[in-house]
Amino acid sequence: MNWIEALQKAVSLMEANLLNEISVQNIADACDFCPGHLQKGFSMVTGYTFAEYIRNRRLYLAAREMQETDLKVIDAALKYGYESPDAFARAFRRFHGFAPSQLGEHSGDVRVFLPLQIQITVRGGYDMHCEIRNIPGFEVIGTVSRIPAGEDSYQVIPALWRDFMTGDGRLPQSDGDSSA
Numbered sequence: 001m002n003w004i005e006a007l008q009k010a011v012s013l014m015e016a017n018l019l020n021e022i023s024v025q026n027i028a029d030a031c032d033f034c035p036g037h038l039q040k041g042f043s044m045v046t047g048y049t050f051a052e053y054i055r056n057r058r059l060y061l062a063a064r065e066m067q068e069t070d071l072k073v074i075d076a077a078l079k080y081g082y083e084s085p086d087a088f089a090r091a092f093r094r095f096h097g098f099a100p101s102q103l104g105e106h107s108g109d110v111r112v113f114l115p116l117q118i119q120i121t122v123r124g125g126y127d128m129h130c131e132i133r134n135i136p137g138f139e140v141i142g143t144v145s146r147i148p149a150g151e152d153s154y155q156v157i158p159a160l161w162r163d164f165m166t167g168d169g170r171l172p173q174s175d176g177d178s179s180a
Contacts, residue, residue: 003041006031008118010042014054015115018061019079024050046116053116059095060113062088066103067110073100 001009010027027050028035043049048056058080065071071079077088093099098106145160147153 001032003033004118004120006033006038007042007045010038010050011053011116011118014050015057018054018057019081021081022054045118045120055091056095056113057115059092060111062092063096063100063103063110066100067107076100 009031013027013030014022024035024039028038031038033041039050042053046053062071062076062080066073066076073089074085077083077085080088082088082091089100096106096111097109103110143164147156147160
């Protein structure tokens with residue numbers, strides 16, 4: 001099994017065990033990977049640790065179930081792996097931004113955290129021939145124009161470039177700082 005398949009299998013195992021205790025060692029054993037390497041790869045690809053992923057999924061599912069049923073905070077805390085309603089309420093507030101008791105008035109503000117699907121696409125692969133050359137010095141010419149930021153700058157800048165490119169080869173005199 002390659003490491004992308006292992007990461008997706010790890011996600012599947014965590015999803016299947018969201019309401020159960022599952023250790024990093026259990027996940028790593030099922031994926032035939034070293035726990036440290038699997039965790040590091042998962043974190044690099046997803047931006048989450050295993051614990052963060054499981055916690056975020058549980059808190060999302062708890063909020064959704066509390067919205068759809070009459071599940072009480074104490075029951076949600078126990079069902080979703082928290083030792084006390086207070087610990088659950090603190091985690092819920094950190095994740096969703098409001099207390100579980102305020103779920104009714106903030107039902108549209110529930111933070112969604114759906115299962116991850118790991119897909120990596122690699123495209124391209126161009127062999128570039130690089131060569132370092134020493135070339136003699138040369139002069140660069142240019143012009144300075146101060147353009148205030150605003151809606152009309154999208155018209156002014158292309159017009160300046162067009163005028164410069166269609167000119168007689170001489171640079172217009174700058175009205176700004178000539179040290180640029």
